[in-house]
Amino acid sequence: xxxxxxxxxxxxxxxxxxxxxxxxxxxxxxxxxxxxxxxxxxxxxxxxxxxxxxxxxxxxxxxxxxxxxxxxxxxxxxxxxxxxxxxxxxxxxxxxxxxxxxxxxxxxxxxxxxxxxxxxxxxxxxxxxxxxxxxxxxxxxxxxxxxxxxxxxxxxxxxxxxxxxxxxxxxxxxxxxxxxxxxxxxxxxxxxxxxxxxxxxxxxxxxxxxxxxxxxxxxxxxxxxxxxxxxxxxxxxxxxxxxxxxxxxxxxxxxxxxxxxxxxxxxxxxxxxxxxxxxxxxxxxxxxxxxxxxxxxxxxxxxxxxxxxxxxxxxxxxxxxxxxxxxxxxxxxxxxxxxxxxxxxxxxxx
Amino acid sequence: xxxxxxxxxxxxxxxxxxxxxxxxxxxxxxxxxxxxxxxxxxxxxxxxxxxxxxxxxxxxxxxxxxxxxxxxxxxxxxxxxxxxxxxxxxxxxxxxxxxxxxxxxxxxxxxxxxxxxxxxxxxxxxxxxxxxxxxxxxxxxxxxxxxxxxxxxxxxxxxxxxxxxxxxxxxxxxxxxxxxxxxxxxxxxxxxxxxxxxxxxxxxxxxxxxxxxxxxxxxxxxxxxxxxxxxxxxxxxxxxxxxxxxxxxxxxxxxxxxxxxxxxxxxxxxxxxxxxxxxxxxxxxxxxxxxxxxxxxxxxxxxxxxxxxxxxxxxxxxxxxxxxxxxxxxxxxxxxxxxxxxxxx
Numbered sequence: 001x002x003x004x005x006x007x008x009x010x011x012x013x014x015x016x017x018x019x020x021x022x023x024x025x026x027x028x029x030x031x032x033x034x035x036x037x038x039x040x041x042x043x044x045x046x047x048x049x050x051x052x053x054x055x056x057x058x059x060x061x062x063x064x065x066x067x068x069x070x071x072x073x074x075x076x077x078x079x080x081x082x083x084x085x086x087x088x089x090x091x092x093x094x095x096x097x098x099x100x101x102x103x104x105x106x107x108x109x110x111x112x113x114x115x116x117x118x119x120x121x122x123x124x125x126x127x128x129x130x131x132x133x134x135x136x137x138x139x140x141x142x143x144x145x146x147x148x149x150x151x152x153x154x155x156x157x158x159x160x161x162x163x164x165x166x167x168x169x170x171x172x173x174x175x176x177x178x179x180x181x182x183x184x185x186x187x188x189x190x191x192x193x194x195x196x197x198x199x200x201x202x203x204x205x206x207x208x209x210x211x212x213x214x215x216x217x218x219x220x221x222x223x224x225x226x227x228x229x230x231x232x233x234x235x236x237x238x239x240x241x242x243x244x245x246x247x248x249x250x251x252x253x254x255x256x257x258x259x260x261x262x263x264x265x266x267x268x269x270x271x272x273x274x275x276x277x278x279x280x281x282x283x284x285x286x287x288x289x290x291x292x293x294x295x296x297x298x299x300x301x302x303x304x305x306x307x308x309x310x311x312x313x314x315x316x317x318x319x320x321x322x323x324x325x326x327x328x329x330x331x332x333x334x335x336x337x338x339x340x341x342x343x344x345x346x347x348x349x350x
Numbered sequence: 351x352x353x354x355x356x357x358x359x360x361x362x363x364x365x366x367x368x369x370x371x372x373x374x375x376x377x378x379x380x381x382x383x384x385x386x387x388x389x390x391x392x393x394x395x396x397x398x399x400x401x402x403x404x405x406x407x408x409x410x411x412x413x414x415x416x417x418x419x420x421x422x423x424x425x426x427x428x429x430x431x432x433x434x435x436x437x438x439x440x441x442x443x444x445x446x447x448x449x450x451x452x453x454x455x456x457x458x459x460x461x462x463x464x465x466x467x468x469x470x471x472x473x474x475x476x477x478x479x480x481x482x483x484x485x486x487x488x489x490x491x492x493x494x495x496x497x498x499x500x501x502x503x504x505x506x507x508x509x510x511x512x513x514x515x516x517x518x519x520x521x522x523x524x525x526x527x528x529x530x531x532x533x534x535x536x537x538x539x540x541x542x543x544x545x546x547x548x549x550x551x552x553x554x555x556x557x558x559x560x561x562x563x564x565x566x567x568x569x570x571x572x573x574x575x576x577x578x579x580x581x582x583x584x585x586x587x588x589x590x591x592x593x594x595x596x597x598x599x600x601x602x603x604x605x606x607x608x609x610x611x612x613x614x615x616x617x618x619x620x621x622x623x624x625x626x627x628x629x630x631x632x633x634x635x636x637x638x639x640x641x642x643x644x645x646x647x648x649x650x651x652x653x654x655x656x657x658x659x660x661x662x663x664x665x666x667x668x669x670x671x672x673x674x675x676x677x678x679x680x681x682x683x684x685x686x687x688x689x690x691x692x693x694x695x
Contacts, residue, residue: 089637119499
């Protein structure tokens with residue numbers, strides 16, 4: 001292998017591999033992935049009850065509602081906007097607070113509260129909103145009694161809900177670019193017959209595939225690190241995270257090159273992604289649904305990438321980093337062996 | 351348009367699609383994987399707060415109060431029993447009312463350590479409210495509630511059932527990138543010019559690609575629906591799946607007409623793909639995304655499927671969804687054809 005030729009080919013990949021695509025993939029996608037997944041899955045797992053309010057007259061109650069952590073409150077300027085939000089399920093309950101609400105409560109007059117309830121909202125969300133409003137009403141009306149609550153926390157501390165989504169974000173960042181870029185690049189060269197042109201030059205097939213591998217690796221590593229930085233995880237243990245992201249990017253890119261060698265069209269690659277994606281992403285499912293035994297995830301190669309990254313995200317360090325690094329190196333060596341074998345067996349037919 | 355030409359072109363594309371055994375097998379395996387995911391999901395969806403209560407004093411009013419608020423009550427036999435149930439997450443939290451609760455105004459709350467701060471505060475409010483209810487500090491409040499939509503409190507649709515429209519939608523939408531490749535490939539290989547030099551015209555090519563796309567997107571989603579819903583509201587679902595496939599084809603064609611090569615299909619397509627998929631999460635967790643999600647036309651597909659499958663909504667009520675899907679597909683197809691024509695001139 002000639003390093004100078006590999007470098008020239010790598011520059012070619014960066015220049016000709018659709019500049020706009022590289023910008024989209026490397027700079028926009030990590031932000032998009034991070035925001036979309038956090039927003040969607042974040043709200044999916046953390047269902048804090050949401051209250052919509054329409055206020056006919058200002059009062060102390062508004063600031064008290066906003067102070068509570070047990071519900072998320074959003075004020076609407078019109079009654080129609082409130083009803084529409086309840087209809088769309090944006091809020092679980094919409095409440096109209098009438099004029100002189102505070103004064104009437106303090107004077108002991110009967111207060112009428114009208115509310116709209118989203119039919120699909122959870123019963124527990126409704127109950128929490130009702131008791132929270134009840135609590136605020138007691139405070140304003142002066143009927144609040146100081147009750148001493150002794151809270152006892154029991155059980156084992158698990159992974160916070162917000163962190164459960166993180167493996168998915170990391171995997172998408174490393175594997176989408178790492179797997180798709182080299183495989184598509186190789187498939188495209190095969191289809192356009194440009195690979196034949198390169199093969200008849202002084203270039204060796206190993207150099208061509210290595211340059212493509214390097215291209216995918218750089219993009220995968222870049223997006224992986226960027227995702228860790230965006231989510232404020234990279235600074236927790238930069239050296240170890242860099243090692244794991246490098247090993248993950250190597251895994252993704254090598255797999256991408258192997259797919260590129262064997263597959264001849266884009267449709268098949270997409271179909272592979274549909275089923276292969278489940279195998280690669282299974283450890284992520286285990287984090288989303290912790291009831292799935294961890295033992296099952298251990299049979300999937302990406303477990304040894306996600307597990308240490310998650311330990312760092314959670315505790316700042318990994319208990320047995322050498323073990324995970326060794327396993328990942330072994331997996332990558334096996335993939336390199338398969339890649340080498342594939343190049344020997346399929347090389348001349350590419 | 352020449353139907354004979356369209357039929358020949360469609361047969362060509364389909365035979366190329368299915369000649370690839372790996373592709374055929376993996377498509378079937380993909381469908382099987384979705385079905386497995388569906389059956390692996392729980393059959394019931396719990397949406398009530400489960401409150402464990404153990405008291406040294408007789409309680410009367412709070413049980414009625416909790417029942418009226420759709421809360422589930424577990425009467426513990428000891429404080430240890432409550433602790434065990436909380437640690438095993440069999441109940442949301444536990445409250446212990448000691449014998450001197452009324453005099454000392456003090457009670458004990460047992461919460462699992464994993465409970466989020468927001469919920470901890472909510473549980474404290476519930477405990478306080480129960481104290482007030484039991485020991486007679488009523489509020490001078492009259493309330494009137496109006497339920498908007500179908501009231502599902504206590505009988506929520508399980509995730510498994512919510513997944514049916516989402517996975518059917520996913521099966522259709524994932525084909526978008528494959529469909530864009532159908533057009534892009536012909537352009538890139540310049541085979542489209544060879545085809546145009548024969549009696550085949552641009553409409554014939556567009557139609558044949560459309561039919562190929564329709565077959566490859568519609569069949570897996572229909573099979574999935576048949577297995578998961580057993581023909582319930584089948585014809586309404588079929589119509590929506592057909593329109594959904596048409597929408598996926600139109601998006602795919604537009605991307606295919608714009609994209610230079612496979613790399614740009616992935617580049618543009620992935621961003622569009624994420625956008626199109628976004629509304630499906632609103633079906634899984636209603637209200638997750640605010641009403642802006644309706645600007646994405648795919649919303650009307652997954653929303654329509656959800657309404658038929660999970661709410662037995664009548665076909666007539668879905669006319670707005672159907673119209674929006676038809677109009678959007680028409681506009682996208684028009685732009686796709688327009689751009690393609692310009693590229694071919």
